[in-house]
Structures are given as structure tokens and as C-alpha cells.
Amino acid sequence: MRHIKVCIGALLLASLCLGAYAQTRPDERLFEEAKVLIFDKKWEAAQDKLDNLLDRYPQSLMKEQALFYRAKCLSERTGLEKEAIEAYESYIRDVKASDRNTSLIEDSEISIIDLAYGLSEKGERRFLDAIEGRLGSPNKVIRYYAAFKLSYVKDKTISGRAVPVLRRIIQSEPDAELKDRAKIALLRVDPGALKAIGDERDEQSEAHTRILKIQIFEGGKKKIDINIPWALADLALQAIPDEEKSVMRKKGYDLDRIINELAKTKSSIIEINDADSVIKIWIE
Amino acid sequence: MVSHLKGCPRCRKEVDEMRKVIDAAGLVKGEMEKVIASVDWETLPAKVTDYVFGKTARPHRLTIGERLRLTRPWMVPVYAGLVLGLILGSLATSLILKRHAPSTVADNTFFASPEFIDRVELEMTRRQTLDYLRKSQYLLLDLAQASLRDKGRGMEELASGRAKELLAKKKYLNPQMGNSRMAKAKIICDQIELLFLELSQISDDLTGVEMKRIQGMIEDRRLLLKISLVERELEESEV
Numbered sequence: 001m002r003h004i005k006v007c008i009g010a011l012l013l014a015s016l017c018l019g020a021y022a023q024t025r026p027d028e029r030l031f032e033e034a035k036v037l038i039f040d041k042k043w044e045a046a047q048d049k050l051d052n053l054l055d056r057y058p059q060s061l062m063k064e065q066a067l068f069y070r071a072k073c074l075s076e077r078t079g080l081e082k083e084a085i086e087a088y089e090s091y092i093r094d095v096k097a098s099d100r101n102t103s104l105i106e107d108s109e110i111s112i113i114d115l116a117y118g119l120s121e122k123g124e125r126r127f128l129d130a131i132e133g134r135l136g137s138p139n140k141v142i143r144y145y146a147a148f149k150l151s152y153v154k155d156k157t158i159s160g161r162a163v164p165v166l167r168r169i170i171q172s173e174p175d176a177e178l179k180d181r182a183k184i185a186l187l188r189v190d191p192g193a194l195k196a197i198g199d200e201r202d203e204q205s206e207a208h209t210r211i212l213k214i215q216i217f218e219g220g221k222k223k224i225d226i227n228i229p230w231a232l233a234d235l236a237l238q239a240i241p242d243e244e245k246s247v248m249r250k251k252g253y254d255l256d257r258i259i260n261e262l263a264k265t266k267s268s269i270i271e272i273n274d275a276d277s278v279i280k281i282w283i284e
Numbered sequence: 285m286v287s288h289l290k291g292c293p294r295c296r297k298e299v300d301e302m303r304k305v306i307d308a309a310g311l312v313k314g315e316m317e318k319v320i321a322s323v324d325w326e327t328l329p330a331k332v333t334d335y336v337f338g339k340t341a342r343p344h345r346l347t348i349g350e351r352l353r354l355t356r357p358w359m360v361p362v363y364a365g366l367v368l369g370l371i372l373g374s375l376a377t378s379l380i381l382k383r384h385a386p387s388t389v390a391d392n393t394f395f396a397s398p399e400f401i402d403r404v405e406l407e408m409t410r411r412q413t414l415d416y417l418r419k420s421q422y423l424l425l426d427l428a429q430a431s432l433r434d435k436g437r438g439m440e441e442l443a444s445g446r447a448k449e450l451l452a453k454k455k456y457l458n459p460q461m462g463n464s465r466m467a468k469a470k471i472i473c474d475q476i477e478l479l480f481l482e483l484s485q486i487s488d489d490l491t492g493v494e495m496k497r498i499q500g501m502i503e504d505r506r507l508l509l510k511i512s513l514v515e516r517e518l519e520e521s522e523v
Contacts, residue, residue: 032497039478039501065485103448103484110455141452149459177412181456184405191394211394226396232404236396239403 027057031066038069047073067091068104072111081115085130088112109134109142113149120153128158135165144169144178151185159189170197183229194229210283212236212262216244217278230283234259237281247274409460413469414518416453420476421511423447427483428502430495440486447483450476469518472510479507 030053037046050070053060060066071087074080088108095105116130134146147165150158162185169182186194210230214237216223224244228236237255240248248254251272261270262283269282290296396404423446454477461470479501486494502508 035478035482036501039475039505041474101485103451103481106455107451107481110458114458141455145455148456152459177408178456180408181405184401184408187394187396188398188401195393224397224400226400227394228396228404229394235404235407236400238407239400241403 027053027060027062030057031060031062034066034069038073041076043073043076047077064091064095064101065104067094068108071108075111075115081119085112085115085119085127088115106139106141109137109139110145113142113146117149117152128153132158132161135162144182148181148185151189156189163190163193167193167197170194180232180235183232187228213280213282213284214240215280216240217280219276223277233262240279244277244279247277248272248279250274406460406463406465409457409463409466410518410521412453413457413461413466413473414515416450416457416473417469417476417511417515417518419446419453420450420480421508421515423450424476424479424502424508424511427495428499428508430499444483444486447480451480451484454480465521469514472507472514475505475507476511 030049034046034049034053037043037049047070050066050073053062053066054070057063067087068091071084071091074087075084077084088111092105092108095101113131113134116127119127120131128150131146131150134142135150137143137146143165147162147169150162151166153159166182166186166189170179170186173179173182183194186197211227212230212233214224214226214228216225224240226236234255237258248258251274253270253272258270258281261268262281269280272279272281423443427443454473457473460466461473479498482498
């Protein structure tokens, strides 16, 4: 009798679930299935579902989101970068003002920047315009991202166009992480501009112009020679190659000790000598 | 060096002194070379002593010709050269000993090789990814534990706001996420990003079905466990 009750209960539950499933609209169901596939990085299968949804239910409430996720699927598939850019642009252009989702729009713009950079690296330099054009975006995230990405371009005449945005980040952005990122980007593009910002601030405070200097000699030859803002000191010291870091550790120096010693005795030099290498670190 | 000299009167003075000495040396250089070649260095100390103090006693007897050469006026540059050499030597020694750091007169602009800048940026990304994962973990934990009773208490709005913040943070990590050292972190961060994209679109109308679906994704993919594992790896793998 007890078994029968359990079976009836299970059947009832199953019928309820099936009922609920049947109540879900077919376009919604397709959309949910596509999102699960996207989550598992099955881009092609997910795109098929979304294409299906867009073909069969052009009036679906899911249409806008489906267009965004379709562009995402294209962007993740090799060789379809140009189609992906078009799909994102079409999504940004066509999405109704009332439906505009800032996160999805922002994500689309950032994806266009990434895709354009990738294409420019493959020789299609005209796509750099898509990045440069976003340096003037009213959206801070897009503007900053375009500047950071442009700083990777090897042609300094092009990467140099990111300098005004990078300078503004350093001068007025309250987020310390973003500031550090901008400093690194400026160091890559135009170290002189970074120094100039330091000099401008120097009128108010000397601390901003302090330079961390690292020189590493191996077998008498200079292997590493760095002048980096003191603000990036801990990152720079952490980025010293493993070989030299192990020498430092062997001699009892860790990151905290070096930073503390340098901060305490500003003008002195830390010199770590090993059989074949010499590490010199100081502040100016 | 030029910019440093502009701002450092002490070094500027030293360089001016050096310049004067070098200029003076330049005037007699050609003549000095000829004369130095003709000097008998063996007997020179005795000759110098005799010349300066006018003593009659000599260690050995010089020929008339030798004596004439030593006392003639054109020998003066030889002695001047010797004195200059001593001055230059001592100046150079004092400059070397006075340095606190290897290149106090060095260029004060920033520079680093592109490879080193990449390493610095990678280290920054590692730290920021750790922070991103920790914050994401808290948000996902909240979501995984949320029940329908929480509905309408502002939980959805809070989660949506936090998801938007984390989405923005993740974007700046993307350029360095392609590095092989970040490969595992990239996989999990991308999955979290997709979940947050979902959450960012939710306002206060998160239905029970949607909540269950999000919770299902967190649980089925063991997201919280994976985050912990990647966090540990990132902590250990300092650049």
C-alpha cells in the first residue's frame, strides 16, 4: 500500500513538472537551451538554437537578447570575427531604446574592441578605427577599455592616441586599480608622458616622482634595467624573473623586506650579490 | 644627465671643474706626447729632485746633454702633465667613491622593456583576478543559498548591482587572460561572467524558475568548488 502511495505521488509530481514545462513558451524554451549551451561553451550548437528562435519567432520577447547571444557565439568561433562585429553592431543599432540593456550594450562594445584588435593583429589595420573611435565614448568603461587596448598596438603613432585618455585616468580616476593599469599602459606607449604627469604633481608632492630603479647583472652584463614609478614598486619587484627572485630569497630578501628597506632609507641601495649575478635596487 | 644637472648645483659644479681641467689638458696634449716619449723614466725622480731643490748631489752623474734637456724651459709641460694626471686621477676617484647609487647622474625618465611591462601587468591581473573570484564567490554563495522567501527583500536588486560591478571589473582583466598562466582562471571567470550577465538583466522580477535555473547552474557546474581551486592556484603561482 505504501509503495502504491509513493508511486502515485511520483506520478503526480512528474505530471506537474511536465505541465509547467509545457507552459513555458517554445521561444523561451529555445532561449534557455541556448543559454545552457553557451554556458558550456558549445558555441555552434547554441548559435543554431538562437538562429532557430529568430527565424521561427521574429516577434519573440527574447529577440533582443537572442541577437546579443548570437553575436557572442559568432565572436567565440574562429574565423567569424568580422561577422561577429557586424552582429554586435547590428544589435547595438537595432535594439529598441526601451529595451536597451546597459550591460549587454557595454559588453557588445567591449567585444567589438577585442575583435577589432585581433583582426588588426592579423594585418587588417583598418579595424583599429573601431578602437580609436571608442576613445571618445561617453561610457567610461568603453572609453577606458579602448585606451588600454590601443596601448598594445606596436605602432606608436596609433597607440599614442590613447595617451590623453590614459593621462585623464591617472589624474582623475579614483579607482587605484584602474590608475595602475593606466600607468602601465602609459609606460608601454609613452614613458615621457608618465614622467610629465609626475612632474606636474611634483609641484604639490615629491612622493609622486619617486622612481624605483632595478638593475640586474649576470656574468658582468646588464640583464635588466628598469626605471618604474614607485607606485608600481611591489608589482615590479614581483615581476622580477624567477631566477633572480630565488637569489633574493636565498639571501633572506622577500618582497616586504625590500619594500620596507627602500621606503625607510630612501637614498640607499639594496645590493644582492650571488656567484654569477648582482641585483641592485634603489629609489631616486 | 642634462636634466639632472639643471636641478643639481653640486654635480653641476663638479662637472664645470672637470671641464676646466680637461680643457687645460687639451692645450698641452700634443706637446706632452712628444716629451713623454723622450723622458728617461729610470733617472727621472733624481732629476726632478735636483731641478726643484737645486741640490748638487746626484745619484749618478748626468751627461752634459741630459742635463741640458732637463733644465730647458720646454720641459715645464712634462711636469705640468704629471701634476694634471694626479689631479684628474684623484678627481675621478673621489667621484666614484662619492656615489650612493650606481647612476645618480642617470636619466630620470621611466623605462622598462616590453617583456618586463607584460610581466608587471600579468602580476597585476593575477592579483585582480583573485579579488574578482573572491567577490564573485560571495555573490554566488548568496544566490545559491537564496530561497523564495528572500524574494521581494531587495536581494535581486542587490545581486544585480553587484553583478554589474563585477562585470565591469572582469572586462579589464580580459587582455591578460589569454596568457597561459591564466588559462584555468579564464575558464571559470568566463562562466561567472555569463552568469553575471544574466543577473545584470534581472531587476526585481526574478521568478522562482529563473532563480532555480541560476542555482542549478552554480551547483551542477560545481562553480564554488572550482573557484576555490583556482584561487588557491593563483595564490601559489606568483609571477
